Amino acid sequence: MRLLSIAAVMIAAVALGACGGASARHYDGVYLSLGDSVAAGNGSSDRASTSFAALLAKDEGGLAVENLGVAGATTGDVIQKQLPQIDAAVAGRKLAFITISIGGNDLGALIPNTTCQQEPLPASCPLDDALAGVTRNLDEIMRQLRAKHGSTPIVLLLYPNFFSGTGHAFEAPAARVLPRLDEAISGVAARYKHTAVAPTAAVFEGEGPRLTHVLDARFDPHPNDAGHRLIADAFVAALKDVR
Secondary structure (H helix, E strand, O other): HHHHHHHHHHHHHHHHHHHHOOOOOOOOOEEEEEOOOHHOOOOOOOOOOOHHHHHHHHHEEEEEEEOOOOOOOHHHHHOOOOOHHHHHHHHHEEEEEEEEOOOOHHHHOOOOOHHHHHOOOOOOOHHHHHHHHHHHHEEEEEEEEHHHHOOOEEEEOOOOOOOOOOOOOOHHHHHHHHHHHHHHHHHHHHOOOOOOEEEEEHHHOOHHHHHHHHHOOOEEEEEHHHHHHHHHHHHHHHHHHHO
């Protein structure tokens, strides 16, 4: 009886261990990261080890990473510059999964725009036009990816407000604009199978001073290592939900 009890405890421990960290599914192949400065690892102390892409690759079994993310990239840049690089980057290897962090720079000019700093947003703030462009381009990105990688899991980042809790002048404008961006990203993702989103707004709420470099002596509106860790966690959780 005691041996059975010990065995039961060991089985339970293994089962619990499987529920945390890496996703329940086993991935092999190469992990492809597309997008902007967050995807590229800006803000991390070492892009090769502490960026969210590096952490996610490690969490999912030590996968090889092909990171095509570039600081300042917009949705248009992904279409024109990053998608054409995929075949050469992957070089015939199996794709384990793809993550995408894009759209923030498409709206970046709106945050300091004085018309977009008002509450409620006036018609003169071109948010709707910018979101329409993001939606159109993001749908094109997904269409092209699905044409070549029909069932490869794809997870898109839902942006947090990196200024949240910092008292920075951009905190309130970002809080008005980014939820709309995340709605647009979620809407596109919902159109495609084997696709999920990684929400991060809640864990960054009020935590900008701790999770970003916004208040550092040298201003940098990107996540620090702790922030990248939480973003990686969001992707791990989202990968469990990909169908």
